[in-house]
Amino acid sequence: MSKLHLISLGCNKNLVDSEIMLGRLQNYEITDDVAVADVIIINTCGFIDSAKQESIRSILEVHDARKKDSLLVVTGCLMQRYKDELMKELPEVDLFTGVGDYDKIDEIILKKQNLFSPRAYLQANEERVITGSNYHAYIKISEGCNQKCSFCAIPTFKGKLKSRSIENIVDEVKKLVKKGYFDFSFLSQDSSSFMRDHAKSDGLIELVDAVERIDGVRSARILYLYPSTTSNELIRRIIDSKVFQNYFDMPIQHISDKMLKIMRRGSGAKRIKELLTMMREAENSFLRTGVIVGHPGEGEEEFNELCEFLSEFKFDRISAFAYSREEDTLSYEMDQLPTKTIEKRLSKMEKITKKIVNDSFANELGKKFEVVIEGVSSEGEMFYGAKKLLWDKDIDGEILINESEFETLETGKIYDCEITQVIKDKVLGRVIG
Structure with a gap:
């Protein structure tokens, strides 16, 4: 039996795509040793500069370690975004494909042909091989994004929002329940916009209703809520649910009204604080957020406002990222902050977020x-x-x-x-x- 080695980089949305590929390649024996693999697949991330560097480094390291006559296949966001350049600059790679053909990976390998479909792949009824757990699975509910954040290039290579049908999602969850899975995380680029491409403003509430009716789902949570598309009704529905946890993951990116406008976030500070307060007041609630430090236009006043807010508002987890200048984004042509300024601010922010997270852990004592x-x-x-x-x-x-x-x-x-x-x-x- 031929051996397969797969590396999945980036977010858990990428992990779902990798699991779909594993489902298509079940005639291979999975190996952790790249040196003995007959086929190696690297599912890349192309979101920010550090992720791009990690993807390129992984490709080169795998090439150095692989055996003669093995097949190196590179797929994912980085390839979709920079396919023309990378196909010229990476002779180490045997086959290239993007974000639209995960369900065709077996054909790509068999025919040894590069393939780049124009749109991101929207999961249908493919069987996945869940990795890393015998009880938990991520469920992707949509692909693409309609938001126009100044710093994000995802819509340029993933396209506009495309939601899976609720029936399709329910069918997948039911199949996984039969295999023993009982804990689920529902995710996408912008989960609170689910079904807006079908003229439904609160499709996520319908999804919560449908998942609650599935026997065997013990616990669930929703990841990546977006402030401008999250309604009070959605928050209340999650709070009322006996299945969905009071787990609220909303990357706010900033809290300064000036910066939120520059970043094209669609909601002001007042609305964001209103949503977060509703979430925090829920019984046994858990709040996770993400912020960007050093975006063009951020002065000391705006940065200090963000630091003060994060220090006062009791989040449980915070991810802080240095702004990454990305081609095909609105912020790319803006006046950039000096790298040293961004690094200094990120260092200060990381100290703040570390204290907040440690305080959250400390609150668990005795519970x-x-x-x-x-x-x-x-x-x-x-x-x-x-x-x-x-x-x-x-x-x-x-x-x-x-x-x-x-x-x-x-x-x-x-x-x-x-x-x-x-x-x-x-x-x-x-x-x-």
């Missing part, structure tokens, strides 16, 4: 809640690793289980846990039932 056992912890075999059922997988932290009323704990099973110790971002707990 009791449901966790899912992930297996051996990142700290080694001395601990089990666990995820709070409320949290998203991998990105929100790990609970180290060092005590248990049970002799053995099963991966993918839910247990009651009490948090006994917190040291910065290290959270220790014991299973009590």
